[in-house]
Amino acid sequence: MQKVIFITGISSGLGKKTAELLVEKGHIVYGTVRKEVESKQGIHILKMDLTDPESIKLAVGSVILKEGRIDILINNAGMHTGGAIETTPIEYIRLQMDTNMMGLVYMLREVLPAMRKQHNGTIINFSSIGGLMGLPFQAFYSASKFAIEGLSEALRMELKQFNINVVVINPGDFHTNNTINRRKFLANIENDPYMEQFSKTLSIIEKDENGGWPPDVLARKLVKIIERKNPSPRYVIAIFEQKLAVVLKNILPAAWFTKILAPYYGIK
Numbered sequence: 001m002q003k004v005i006f007i008t009g010i011s012s013g014l015g016k017k018t019a020e021l022l023v024e025k026g027h028i029v030y031g032t033v034r035k036e037v038e039s040k041q042g043i044h045i046l047k048m049d050l051t052d053p054e055s056i057k058l059a060v061g062s063v064i065l066k067e068g069r070i071d072i073l074i075n076n077a078g079m080h081t082g083g084a085i086e087t088t089p090i091e092y093i094r095l096q097m098d099t100n101m102m103g104l105v106y107m108l109r110e111v112l113p114a115m116r117k118q119h120n121g122t123i124i125n126f127s128s129i130g131g132l133m134g135l136p137f138q139a140f141y142s143a144s145k146f147a148i149e150g151l152s153e154a155l156r157m158e159l160k161q162f163n164i165n166v167v168v169i170n171p172g173d174f175h176t177n178n179t180i181n182r183r184k185f186l187a188n189i190e191n192d193p194y195m196e197q198f199s200k201t202l203s204i205i206e207k208d209e210n211g212g213w214p215p216d217v218l219a220r221k222l223v224k225i226i227e228r229k230n231p232s233p234r235y236v237i238a239i240f241e242q243k244l245a246v247v248l249k250n251i252l253p254a255a256w257f258t259k260i261l262a263p264y265y266g267i268k
Contacts, residue, residue, distance in 0.1 A: 004028045004067045005226070006060070008050065008107065009077025011037050014174065017219035018074070019043050025223065030063050032077065048104025052079055060110040072226060073111045074124045075104045078144075082202060084194035085139045093140050100144035101151075108155070115164050121229065122165040124222070125152050129172050129242050133249050133257075136265050137194075137201050156233060167231050169222070170246070172238025174211030200266040212241075236237070 007023055009015040010031030019031045023042035031040075032048040048059040063070055081088065081096040104125065115121030130138055131145025149168065156166040192198070218237055225231050236243055249257055262268075 002026055002028060003028070003071035003226075004063070004069055005074065006030045006032075006063055006070050007074040007076055008032045008048070008103075010045070011035070011226060012038070014171075014215040014218050015076045016040070016075070017215050018222050021223045022221055022226070025227075027150075030059075032059060047236075050106070051098045051235045053106045056103075056106045057110055060107070064114050069118050070111055070114050071118075071122065072122045072124065073107065073115075074126075074222075076109055076124075076126050080138070081140050082137055082198075082205075083140075084137060084198060085195060087192050088140065092242065096140045097144055099148075101142070101147045104148060104151070112159075112164075113263065115159075116162045120163045122226070123152075123155070123159075124166065124167045124169060124225070126169050126171070127152070129170055129236070129238055129246065132170060132236075133261065135205075136262070136267060137198050138205070142222070151180065163230065166233065167225065168234045169225075170234065170236045170238070171218055172236075172242035173208045174215055174218055197267065200246050204265055263266055 004086055005027050007015055007022075007029065008031075010019045011033045015031065015206055019029050019040065020043070022029045028044075029042070030044045030046055032046045034047070034049050037045065038046070044063075046059040046062065048055045048157075050056070060070070078100045079096065080090050085091070096165045108123070111123075112123075115123075125148050127148045128141075128145045131149050134142045134146075152166050152168045159166060221235070221237055225235060246262070247261065252260075
């Protein structure tokens with residue numbers, strides 16, 4: 001069955017591949033970008049910025065005006081900030097939260113009236129493994145994803161009466177542009193007391209990301225989730241070790257889990 005799908009952040013990586021696969025499946029796909037990109041065959045491209053509520057309103061409104069509905073919203077777009085909690089510049093923290101958290105809220109508030117009216121729909125919110133456990137020197141990224149976790153749990157109950165599904169995706173490490181793009185926001189401050197440990201931990205994080213699965217793997221799984229009549233509330237899409245870490249986080253005392261996680265990131 002053909003569906004109208006709105007996906008944020010399709011300029012590269014997961015968003016781009018997912019949009020392409022959904023078009024191949026015969027769906028009507030609208031994807032957002034912040035900057036001008038080459039036209040992608042079969043994908044309706046919308047210019048939008050998650051930190052600009054007015055651009056979100058215009059983008060969503062244009063789809064509803066043309067199609068009369070939005071069946072699936074995929075909140076994929078986001079950004080990464082790296083740095084210590086104490087020394088990361090406030091403007092970077094604000095940008096992180098405004099993009100990952102408030103941008104998602106703005107999207108929901110524009111799309112949900114249409115989904116309520118049609119009395120069905122699916123919201124897919126991208127969290128992360130980092131939304132299930134706090135990661136060192138990615139505190140604000142983790143915080144934004146933890147926020148999405150809590151929001152999605154509440155949203156799922158609020159929307160039950162309107163027959164709207166809420167699905168959370170928790171990816172592990174994937175080899176995308178996030179690693180490169182994060183460098184633009186590093187708190188690389190002179191005489192930062194955390195710099196030595198930060199550099200050591202960041203090298204481990206980036207090694208994991210660069211060795212991660214290609215975005216095609218996650219895109220194919222996402223398409224299968226979209227095609228399910230009754231999707232599960234959550235999908236952890238990661239290698240075995242990362243899935244195991246999620247299980248251990250849930251069953252071990254906090255002190256025990258920290259003793260396992262900290263050394264992995266080079267923290268003694």
